[in-house]
Amino acid sequence: MPTVELTYREALRRALREEMARDENVYMMGEDIAIYGGAFGVSLGLLEEFGPERIKDTPLSESVIVGAALGSALTGMRPVAEIMFMDFITIGMDQLINQAAKIHYMYGGKACVPMVLRTPGGSGTGAAAQHSQSLEGLLCHIPGLKVVMPSCPYDALGLLKSSIRDNNPVVFVEHKLLYSGRELVPEKEYLVPLGKSEVKREGTDLTLVALSVMVVRALKAADKLAQEGISVEIIDPRTLVPLDLEAIINSVKKTHRLLIVHEACKRGGFGAEILSQVEESDAFDYLDVPIRRLAGSNIPIPYSPGLEKGAVPQEDDILGAARKLVG
Amino acid sequence: MTLNKNDLIRMYKQMLTIRRFEEKVAEFLSQGTIHGTGHLYIGEEAIAVGACRAIENEDYITSTHRGHGHCIAKGADLNKMMSELLGKETGYCRGKGGSMHIADVETGNLGANGVVGGGIPIACGAGITIKMKKLKRVVLCFFGDGAVNQGVFHESLNLASVWDLPVVFICENNFYAMSTATKIAFKIKDLSLRAASYGMPGVKVDGNDVLKIYEEVIEAASRAREDKGPTFIVCDSYRWKGHSRSDAERYRTKKEVMEWKKRCPIERFKKYLLDKRYLTREMTEQIEWEVNLSIQEAVDFAQKSPFPSLKTLEQDVYAN
Structure with missing residues (x-):
């Protein structure tokens, strides 16, 4: 093609x-x-x-x-x-x-x-x-x-x-x-349907649901984690409404662990919704550890470069959260 | 376009239909037959009828929370309106909208609106469609004096003007935004002055004179159709009833209400038609009878109609 x-x-x-x-x-x-x-x-x-x-x-x-x-x-x-x-x-x-x-x-x-x-x-x-x-x-x-x-x-x-x-x-x-x-x-015309997530990387130890730019950071983190022997499956929902919950559930049943990463403030963020929906599903019985969310601080985005970076999850934060969840 | 005798009689009948429809709604509101709220158009009938008579079936309107009159003037089916007010499956919105959301997009009624000023940008959007599809249609955008102080009024009139959108903005100035008098909310006395800052014509008209409103809207609509841009028309009128069901009307005097009632737009038009001998006493009685019958039929239809099934509750959140 x-x-x-x-x-x-x-x-x-x-x-x-x-x-x-x-x-x-x-x-x-x-x-x-x-x-x-x-x-x-x-x-x-x-x-x-x-x-x-x-x-x-x-x-x-x-x-x-x-x-x-x-x-x-x-x-x-x-x-x-x-x-x-x-x-x-x-x-x-x-x-x-x-x-x-x-x-x-x-x-x-x-x-x-x-x-x-x-x-x-x-x-x-x-x-x-x-x-x-x-x-x-x-x-x-x-x-x-x-x-x-x-x-x-x-x-x-x-x-x-x-x-x-x-x-x-x-x-x-x-x-x-x-x-x-x-x-x-x-080159040929194609469509991506709404309501269909994509597995951006297959893995067996941890399901990582990431939104938007966090997918890019998660993919980089997953490369490093692979070297440590941690196999991460990355799911990009791509559309939040409608949400392809099925794909997340299936992945959790396989990996038994779920980390959700987004840039928006954690409080009331969409990660809470994903977490709840997974908990309410039959995937709950497959979880080995509680679901974790890694998200932006509950603050307005600050200006100074160091502060701005610190306000939202970076690659290192994802590494840390993943290791903690698997370890 | 000159109105012939039959046109004028139809307009009179339509004004009376609005009045009697609203009186029935008032009765239902006080009895609790209608469980939500309702904003009655009584006293302002000349505006909707005069304005909608000046446009064609395929033209659009956007309406307001006080929208029953616009619906009827745009040719709505009374049965479906009354059913909607009673929350029935057979209503315009299958019981999901109620008084403030009656719409019939297929016949050009883009909807009442629960947000003051909410319909003004929507009218601009319909204007964009007309222009892009070269339809030669026009949009009548109704709103009250309260909406003139909303931010979207400014954004929308400006956009309509810079893009020469075929929209006629019709302010129904009934002198109160709920309880807030225009003299408190505006430094200017003549709201039509606002038009100048958008570079469009601004007109003030007696909102109880159905023929004058018709003439102004005919002129504005023909300008719009010729791609000459929007017009802002302010119709001064008065709402006889309270803002909604729960209004104690502490902000105005009985004397003021009585003064306006003396200027009833329907009585005034009736007198004109009788003086011109377009109508006879007999004919007015016949019209009254026909109107009352149509309202009664609507009530019967609505009352006999089923309530929507709970199965419809989660239907139609998204379109296919």
């Missing part, structure tokens, strides 16, 4: 390009996405290709970006709205949570809102507390929203295409530190 090397950023761009070429109802809007190409360059070049009607630069107005995406989705379009930083979804929260998420149910299943909200989350760029949050936990709490968090170019491409074709509001959470990561992906 012919492949091509793409960055995560390029993979997202290819997904957008393919879906816009495929369906004239797909269009993009957001702040500085047109001539600037988006704050992280994802949509660079699409203005030239698709024109200003379909690559719309908006005023700095997150509420109406989300609400107008909703309104156009409700009337037959498939908008992809970009919110420049995940922190800013809070500005459009009424339209996302009270409106978009609820319309299908509230209207008795008689209308749907096929929209995608792309937004980069996460820390590591020195942008501090208002540009570094991982707010996916807030969104997963809301019935009616789907939440997608790809960790690599292959998934970013296939999942974005599936998200655009989905008939629900999908929040598509990218990660700033992943944009330049490279990977070979098929």
Whole structure:
């Protein structure tokens, strides 16, 4: 199968390009996405290709970006709205949570809102507390929203295409530190379905469920752990809602140990949800030790580099937590 | 577009239908037959009817928590409306939405809204669809004076203006956002002045004059259809009833309410039609009878309809 090397950023761009070429109802809007190409360059070049009607630069107005995406989705379009930083979804929260998420149910299943909200989350760029949050936990709490968090170019491409074709509001959470990561992906068109996790590395001693950039750190840690004789199985849920719990359960039944790693604050984070769901499943009987969570500190993301790194799990933290769980 | 005699009579009948429908809802609210809350449109009928008469079936509206009048004016089925209010399976939202969420997207009613100002950006989105699909349609976006102080009002009117979206923003100024008087919440006296800062026309109109509203919306809608952008129309009117079921109305005087009742939009239009000899006393009685019958039929239909099964509880959270 012919492949091509793409960055995560390029993979997202290819997904957008393919879906816009495929369906004239797909269009993009957001702040500085047109001539600037988006704050992280994802949509660079699409203005030239698709024109200003379909690559719309908006005023700095997150509420109406989300609400107008909703309104156009409700009337037959498939908008992809970009919110420049995940922190800013809070500005459009009424339209996302009270409106978009609820319309299908509230209207008795008689209308749907096929929209995608792309937004980069996460820390590591020195942008501090208002540009570094991982707010996916807030969104997963809301019935009616789907939440997608790809960790690599292959998934970013296939999942974005599936998200655009989905008939629900999908929040598509990218990660700033992943944009330049490279990977070979098929030249031929492909999709990655929502609600399907992937085993990123097979192992026998410990199941490690990691989200977004933590998958990359977990893979590195797993290489080192392998040298110590610890075999780690890494599962990337890829979509948090819907969650492919089955894959996690099956892995836990095999390894008897579960470590969950995410960047978001530990308190109320999605790791607590995964932990609970596994405990409530028949996998509980297979556990040799209690499930552990490794997650961000319950603090705003600080600025100074050392503090910023210390606020969220790093490779060493994953190594430590894994050793403790297996030892 | 000039309205002929039959159009005018239809408008009168529609205003009366809203009034009688809301009176029935008021009765059900006080009896507890409707278990949620309800926000009644009594006194403001001219706005919905005048505005919706000015658009076509395929055009869109977005509505508010006080939305029954907009639904009826957009041509909603009274049976399905009443069923929804009674929480029945046969309601517009199969009993899942209630008063504040009645919608019928297929006929262009994009929905009432429980959040003040919540529908304004949604109207912009429908405007984007119209423009991108070159549909030559228009969106009427209804909201109250309270919404004019929401942030989305600003974001949405600005976006609609810079993108020339085919939206007519219609503020139903009934002078109170729940209990908060406009004179407390606004430094300006004429809310239509806000339009100037968005570079769009702002118009103030007597919200109890159904024909004047019709004329203003016709003009605004034709501008919108010609790609000349949005308009902001402020209709001054008054809600006769409290904000919702539980309003003790401590913020206004009985005298003020009585003054506004003297300016009843329906009586005023009826007088106009009688003076013009478009209507006779006999005809008004006939219309009254027909309207009452349609409300009674809706009540019967709703009361005979089943409640939704618990099996539907977790259905339709996500679309396929």
